[in-house]
Amino acid sequence: MIRQLLIRLDTRLPDPKELTDWVALAQALDADLLAQLEEDEALSTLAGLPFSTEICRASATTRPLNTANLDRRTERNIRVLNQLLAEIARNQPLNWQVTRISHQSSVRPAADTALLQLRSGQPLFKAGVLAKSASQPHIAVIHNGDEASEHALESARRIASQLALPIVLLALPASPWHQTHGLPAGVAVRTDLAVPQREQLLPLLRAWQVSLLVLPASLLNEDESLPPVATLITP
């Protein structure tokens, strides 16, 4: 059972729309929202050097980079994030917490925690860069036939039901839905997947306008980079 939705963020301030999506996801899973702002150790080290400067992406201006202002910026972002979440929590029930961590923990979430890996700057529930076509995004679920896959599918159902999004099931060979005609409950489309690798996944994710991939942790390969969509790793 998922009790927490863990979102690992860098120290940038997220867009309020993104926050709304995360809250919606947490509510769909009936879980508490835990936002972890991960500090970059290397950046902190660099900020300690006397001549470090930072070039802003938005304005191409240069400013000094030191631990003090880096720290201040991080604290400010945490405060703003807390304020934004408090504002959201006024109108809908939400248990949330914002923490600051200094190192990246294991990719694998705890047994009661689902981990949301975001692709920076991309909205959670909107189709990618295809601005002209406002077609409905899908939630994709990779199913391998094990219990973790069933939990992932159940989580996907809850999210899909809450947000009125269709589910596309990517059935691996071990899945009982591989190469069958039937569909599990709550699934709109089923397609077969040979291996859960980036090269195989990407075309399918694009074809179905997938904006959220639900992946059971049992299928996570730490050496493999995740596909470029928001990925919910379920325990």
Added chain:
Amino acid sequence: MAAKDLKPLGVEQLYHRCDLSRFGFRSTADLSPDFSALGQERAMDAINFAVGMPHPGYNLFVSGSTGIGRRELVARTINERAAKGEAPLDWVYVHNFERSHEPCMLSLPQGLGRALSRDMQKLVEQLLIQIPATFKSDDYRNRVQELTDEFEQREENAFKGLGEKAHEEQITLMRTPSGYTLGPLREGKLMTPDQFKALPNEEKERIKAALERLNAELTSLVRDLPKLQQEQREAIKALEDEITHSIIDPALSVLREKYGAQTEVLTFLDQVHQDMIENVDDFFAPEKDDNAKTPLHKLAKSDAFRRYHINLLVSHDNDGGSPVVVEDIPSYQNLVGRIEYRSSFGTLSTDFSLIQPGALHRANGGYLIVDAQKLLTYPFAWEGLKRALRNHEIRIDPLEKMYGISGTRSLEAEPIPLKVKVILIGERRLYYLLKAYDPEFSSLFKIYADFNEQLDRSRENVESYLGLITQLVQEEALAPFTLTGLERIVEQSSRRVDDSAKLSLNRGQLVDLLREASYCATQVGASEVDAAHVSRALKLARTRSAQYSELMQEQIERGTVMLASSGAAVGQGNGLTVFQLGDQRFGKPARISATARLGSGKLIDIERETELGGPIHTKGVMILANCIGARYARNAPLSLHASLVFEQSYGMVDGDSASAMELCVLLSAISGLPIKQSFAVTGSINQQGEIQAIGGVNEKIEGFFELCRNRGLSGDQGVIIPKTNVDHLILDQEVVTACADGQFNIYAVSTLDELISLLFGREPGKADDDGRYPPASVNGRVQQQLLDWTEQARKLSGKSEQ
């Protein structure tokens, strides 16, 4: 002529019977219907002339009495002509993409207007499916993704290139929350501050210089990012334009090919093409539609796509020939069209789709038939019609603009060229008023079609009239009319126009009589309609309207209204009046009385003095006054003070049909000789003493007959009429029978002396060369009395001078 020499009119003169026995038929079942415009050759020639004239200004004004059948004949003629006419154009209004408040007009061959409207609707529906579908296609998504990947890759490569370059100098490139930074490496790992402090100065300077150099490059790279992003956006936009063109161009090419011969339509399609390209986002409406179940055709008709619609103003896709429009409510807006408005949150807005056509639009290329009286009743309708005819175009101006109270900005729709023939139907009076007072009327309505109310009762015309009756009997599905029934109908037709030598052309009255007579026949189980049924129908019609007449008769019979029908009296006589109530006419006798005494030559018309006498009545009295002077006082002043009045008359009196009797009553008052009360007289008199024709002679005779019959016919009662009215006699059978039996008499006179001889029962007297009448004669007695008064007056005036 002496009274004894004047004979009553013969029975054959009292009722000009119609004899159809020589026509050789038994009933209308044996006759053929006649659809020609009987007796209306002049009018029909005028109509055909106007319709045939191709030049402007030859519009038509049709006049004639109500019931003549003007509308039916005009409509029939016009429809026959129109059926062979040119097919009219379709007219549409479309959105003006450059100036939206000036909708453009397009003309298309017959039927193409509706086709264009459907095609544009289908085009929008087609694009509503195709455009979103194409932008959802794998091809488009893949291409966009490729572009995105390409630009992302370029960005990544740029940073990667810089990162590799930095790495060569033991520098690493890193991301920060807001951007990028560079930091020194030591043995592949980021150098700590302590490690840096421990470096020799030379190395520190080298690192700083390298960082400075690479920061400059990094800054330049970051500055180029917006350009890259712009380039990406432009590339995606170009792709979208390409996709858009690939969908819209072929769709519009199909329409261009179909309407290739219509230059205006092609211009419109070009504008539509351009607008669709610029506003392709509108076609994603189904995606944005919250209620995704909205049918496609409703979406296509929504406000977002209104500018692509066609306002089909006039379409003639199923009609053959030229249009014929009869406008029953010829208001300004119904004629020239109107611009409607829609209300939204308290404001009014409009566009080309809310332009509504008027009768002129629908009749363009054909004919428009309008009632003239109604046209003049509606404000600005006449002006609007004239303006359209004068300028040969239909310009839709809002009514408030005509009133001069333009408030909100309205549309200025492109005017539509007008080619129409207008037929106004109205009364003669209206035609002549317009002719006299509207300077434009004559130039716009050059042809006048004047319908006859009657035609000669010749054999040929009677034959045609029978054909008309047959046509009406068949159209109304009535029982067939026998020979006698038809004879009675023809006689009644002459009675309608008060002339036995004429037939009435009032179809309305004819149809009513046919229907009612047929009904009377079927009520008694007859299969054919004969004279008795016709007479009964006439009697019933008269009875229905006879309440007032009966009330008046009752007042006479009860003596409330004093009228004598026997004996003789001085200064009093029976005149005859006719009353018109609705479509019924009846006559009643009226007592005329006169007084006379010595005076200064004044004749008082009491009706005139009390403003109850109309101008024609006044004229009649003046004429008889001058007649007296001319006959009896040529060489001496008229020392007379007299007064004339219609006794117990409390309403308006007009007409001069009683002037002959008024003169006789006055002569009686002057001379002191009594007038027979058994006679009633009708006829007007001129200054020469001639008796002139009057109207309503049949009703007047029947009115006095009714009084005498109710009191008991004595055999010496009768009516004296002008000789020139004899041909107008078609009396009720009861009167004819009484005359035949010698119980009642009708006399016809042409001079005052003849009238005097009948009324006074004495010789009127003939003047000698000196103008002196025999003393014992009526004229002589009058003359003598007048001379006596003149002498008295002279004596009195002499005494007063003394």
